[in-house]
Amino acid sequence: MTEETGRARDAHDRWVARDAARVWHGFTQMSVYADNEPVIVDRAEGHEVIDVDGNRYLDAISSLWVTTLGHHVPELDAALAEQAARVAHTTLLGNGNTATIELAEALAPRLPVPDPHLLFASDGAASVEQALRIAFQHWHNRGVGGRTRYLALGGAYHGDTIGALSLGAGGFGTSMLDPLRFPVVRAPGYDDPDWAIGALDLLERHHGTLAAVVLEPLVQGAAGMHVADPDDVRRVVDAAQDLGLLVIADEVAVGFGRTGTLFASEQCGIAPDLCCVGKGITGGYLPLSATAVAPHVYESFLGPDLSEHTLYHGHSYSGNALACAVARRHLELIDEWDVLANVNARAAELGELLDRRIAKLDAVGAVRRRGLMTGVELAPPADGLRWGRRVCAEAVRRGVLLRPLGDVVVLMPLLTSTPEEIERIVATLVEAIERVAGSAA
Numbered sequence: 001m002t003e004e005t006g007r008a009r010d011a012h013d014r015w016v017a018r019d020a021a022r023v024w025h026g027f028t029q030m031s032v033y034a035d036n037e038p039v040i041v042d043r044a045e046g047h048e049v050i051d052v053d054g055n056r057y058l059d060a061i062s063s064l065w066v067t068t069l070g071h072h073v074p075e076l077d078a079a080l081a082e083q084a085a086r087v088a089h090t091t092l093l094g095n096g097n098t099a100t101i102e103l104a105e106a107l108a109p110r111l112p113v114p115d116p117h118l119l120f121a122s123d124g125a126a127s128v129e130q131a132l133r134i135a136f137q138h139w140h141n142r143g144v145g146g147r148t149r150y151l152a153l154g155g156a157y158h159g160d161t162i163g164a165l166s167l168g169a170g171g172f173g174t175s176m177l178d179p180l181r182f183p184v185v186r187a188p189g190y191d192d193p194d195w196a197i198g199a200l201d202l203l204e205r206h207h208g209t210l211a212a213v214v215l216e217p218l219v220q221g222a223a224g225m226h227v228a229d230p231d232d233v234r235r236v237v238d239a240a241q242d243l244g245l246l247v248i249a250d251e252v253a254v255g256f257g258r259t260g261t262l263f264a265s266e267q268c269g270i271a272p273d274l275c276c277v278g279k280g281i282t283g284g285y286l287p288l289s290a291t292a293v294a295p296h297v298y299e300s301f302l303g304p305d306l307s308e309h310t311l312y313h314g315h316s317y318s319g320n321a322l323a324c325a326v327a328r329r330h331l332e333l334i335d336e337w338d339v340l341a342n343v344n345a346r347a348a349e350l351g352e353l354l355d356r357r358i359a360k361l362d363a364v365g366a367v368r369r370r371g372l373m374t375g376v377e378l379a380p381p382a383d384g385l386r387w388g389r390r391v392c393a394e395a396v397r398r399g400v401l402l403r404p405l406g407d408v409v410v411l412m413p414l415l416t417s418t419p420e421e422i423e424r425i426v427a428t429l430v431e432a433i434e435r436v437a438g439s440a441a
């Protein structure tokens, strides 16, 4: 046990040393990785992950926004084992797999894109790349010239591959990649209350050159949990579609119940032409993503065999059978367990607790939330104090796993959280903020 944290640390340092010696962690400065007390997970039970010394942490970030029902869920474990006993993976290039077909059939009527075809990949960024490419080639296939650009929003984040990064607004130290980015028409982001007016104006001026509009419906997650009025989202999407443009909804973060409906597009009342899903699709079990495509777009790719109309694009693990089997069982469980009702009940409690205990703290600048996606923006008295990092470290020491976006503490509780867990997350955050803000004073 260390005196400071009360946590057992016998195996920790050894595993961290082995880790740092060989594993390069994303979005992580490796020179200080070991000093930042990383949690080395050995296993998990329900809503807690357990480290190499047996310490338990409540997963309050849903393992970076992917885990939905919990870890080590017996029903999902069983779906995975059953599929493994049949076949783990076969290619979707020119051939099919029953697990993929069954998932596509189950998912299609639930997605915001009407009557979609699904192109599977493994990561959210890949699903966005696919959407960009499909939108671009759609106009080519239809013989329409000049529609070669995209409209994206300020604060946008769509993943880290070069195309997705081009749509993204930057930040996270990516400006040195600017020479690699393709230019986009950049509307304001959800942090600007007049973002929709700005977007509508740009649509009016540039629609003739645009292939598609890309947006995260309702919440811009990585921007720091900025929330849009659903009517504004609908106005912009309707205007784009009235102008004949394609709309790509990036539901990678907001999809699968996170905001209180299965997809955030439902709350906005939009029917996008393409939709990207990832993160929660397998409940956080396996890498899987999909691009859903409306019939009028899909059909522009039909033509003679080996013709130019074909989508010459695909990934080796597209439609992986293990991932699809888990995703299908996950979708069933969302219904069987009435998970969305739990999300809405816990979201109401979380909102009330944040209002009462967090929003009024001097150290807090703003609280933004939709469903169980929450950003608590800290208000440090000076730059460079790394409050976001330090507050989350204090929470981790108290057994609640958090990770910030800069000085925004992200709360992303599991969709099956209990009232007690929501209480614990907020109580721990209060303690962590008071510790950090108090020590700064």
Ligand SMILES: *Cc1c(COP(=O)(O)O)cnc(C)c1O
Pocket: 122, 123, 124, 125, 126, 128, 157, 158, 159, 160, 216, 221, 222, 250, 251, 252, 253, 254, 278, 279
């Ligand atoms: C996380 C995220 C992505 C990228 O997904 P990866 O699986 O990390 O590649 C894309 N769009 C949004 C909105 C996201 O939050």
